[in-house]
Amino acid sequence: MTDIVDELRWRGVLAQTTDEEALRKALADGPLTLYCGFDPTAQSLHVGHLTQILALRRFQLAGHRPIALVGGATGLIGDPKPSAERVLNDVETVQSWVTALRGQLAAFLDFDTPGPTQAVMANNYEWTEGLSALALLRDYGKHFSVNQMLARETVKSRLDGEGMSYTEFSYVILQSLDFLELYRAYGCTLQIGGSDQWGNITAGLDLIRRIAGNQPHGSAHALTQNLLTKADGTKFGKTEGGAVWLDPELTTPYAFYQFWLNADDRDVARYLRTFSFRTREEIEELERATEERPQARAAQRALAEELTTLVHGADQCAAVIAASRALFGQGELADLDERTLAAALSELPRAQVTELAPVADLLAAVELVPSKSAARRTIKEGGAYVNNAKVESEDAVPTAADLIHGRWLVLRRGKRNLGAVELTAG
């Protein structure tokens, strides 16, 4: 079995660990139980979470037992951000998000095969809902030093800035409690997370050391992964439409595929190393291909295909690849047979209309532009296309002759923003 620490290191994702020798030994000594927490802050996970999710998967494949924890409790409190206080979400909302995230996480790990590596789903709401304020303060609060808490980067930056509520200040206690709880219940001795979680994780280690006195499951460890950055300095995982979600309702599989396909040459190698389950040899081969023939985008294609398959399934992936080929191909859209075209268009943002309206209205209806003014502007700038033909006039109205197979119009804004309009009987 590959040494997972070595693997994470060559992949370049390893940020920090506690005593590395001790961790390696614990990993070598047999199935180790580890966890990573995901707070319900939205109705879906996004590509940024993939780093952690896939790391759990790597650990499972390497013979360890992953616990995916959804923070039904911590999500109600809010992990403090360095910049500003979070707005609390209401309980029902958070509950529904918990359900959504559990469903998503279930797809990435093996929860079904009995055995020492069978994954576990946890929710910290279970052990916190009945926790009384007195118990929290007496049993756990005593083990936290306010001096240490105040020394944390996030807290410091908040105290220099707009301040911080007691609610968020207490967040670390709950997360520490999670680690302790999982340590006791499952012998979980490793918590992983993004490098920004280092403080929260080590706080848990301290709590285990103090409370689980003789540490029946041995000492616990922390491992953090680098947060992904982009060569152009913008935040990873964001596009013009916002975050790239795993939920197909929020980010279509087509958009998901396109997100990876459009990865910057300078970033794609790190993305592959971070997310791909290909062998080291294959990845290095793809990296070479990027250097030698960047225009072929072999690495981007491989990455997009692998992740789209992983997140949305092989069928969906095949469909979006076919759609991408059809829509970005050289051929005439009208030459595509109706089934292929309909399938490709079904991947795009689309709108149904009962009569042919001006192109500007259609662009806005499909939400390729935020407003009708923006649509006119785009046309004026020469950036609007109907069926791959540039729209010349701001007042242009498609005619029945423009309809492909009698009912479709393919709209485009710029080079790669596509949308579909379907004319339906009134």
Place this chain on the structure above:
RNA sequence: GGCGGUAUGCCCGAGUGGCCAAUGGGAGCGGACUGUAAAUCCGUCGGCUUAGCCUACCGUGGUUCGAAUCCACGUGCCGCCA
């Protein structure tokens, strides 16, 4: 608590009674180039029933023919003093 300053479009920031939908920079968007890249250059950048109209310069009220610009009160932030 007192005194003073400040609040402008996604962000930073000019404007200080009409020529202001508001200079400039950044982000975003489009075009050229290309590989559905990057860099660069050019253009664009509140909305609409678009030669016009509407909404906007922290909020409310006021002065004025006319206010982002002046006044009053309120609110937030920043200083100095106590």
